[in-house]
Amino acid sequence: MVDNVATLDKAGLRAQLLAARRSVAEDVRAREAQALTDLMGSIVTGADTVCAYVPVNAEPGSIDMLDVLRHRAGRVLLPVARTTDDDIPLALRWGEYRPGRLVTARFGLLEPPEPWLPPSALAQAVLVLVPALAVDRRGVRLGRGRGFYDRSLVYRNPNARLVAVIRDQELVDELPFEPHDVLMTHALTPRRGLLTLGSACPADTGRE
Numbered sequence: 001m002v003d004n005v006a007t008l009d010k011a012g013l014r015a016q017l018l019a020a021r022r023s024v025a026e027d028v029r030a031r032e033a034q035a036l037t038d039l040m041g042s043i044v045t046g047a048d049t050v051c052a053y054v055p056v057n058a059e060p061g062s063i064d065m066l067d068v069l070r071h072r073a074g075r076v077l078l079p080v081a082r083t084t085d086d087d088i089p090l091a092l093r094w095g096e097y098r099p100g101r102l103v104t105a106r107f108g109l110l111e112p113p114e115p116w117l118p119p120s121a122l123a124q125a126v127l128v129l130v131p132a133l134a135v136d137r138r139g140v141r142l143g144r145g146r147g148f149y150d151r152s153l154v155y156r157n158p159n160a161r162l163v164a165v166i167r168d169q170e171l172v173d174e175l176p177f178e179p180h181d182v183l184m185t186h187a188l189t190p191r192r193g194l195l196t197l198g199s200a201c202p203a204d205t206g207r208e
Helices: 011-021 026-043 064-073 118-123 148-155
Strands: 050-051 075-082 093-096 124-132 134-136 161-165 186-189 193-194
Touching: 026 064, 026 161, 026 186, 026 193, 050 064, 064 075, 075 118, 075 124, 093 118, 118 124, 118 148
Parallel strands: 050 075, 050 124, 124 161, 161 186
Antiparallel strands: 075 093, 186 193
């Protein structure tokens, strides 16, 4: 649980959320990862392109999620994170997920090997799973602060579902908002399933 969200800045929130994730017992983490994997089949509705990512370290989920998505959607694109020579994050490029062919990259990430697609490939996806440390009920997402997704989501299909994958405790009432923030349309949590976000959105579509 995140304490005193309203009084913490983004750096303080990130530190608290990361510490909470690191404290989760391995058996709890495994159960939550399995629950998220089980939910993947219900959020993909047809043979479409899906953009996802490989959960690493204490991030919720597992690579098993990608296998389910690939089976249901047929095409899963994963992000490729790179920076300029001055270490400024670039918009993410994308590579197709193929089981057993991921490579270790910078920041401890797992990425698809070349060939890669340009940032504009994101527009092909009808569903985008987005890593997050927390999301609020308006759809405001708190990431790790590097800005890769801030630079990338401008290429999204405006009709795509943007789904922040989080633990149940990481859905909060309100997070700091900045004008460049792209709002998530949904959150996905192990117990609640797929939740619709935003004051103008209909009621939750997941399990309570």
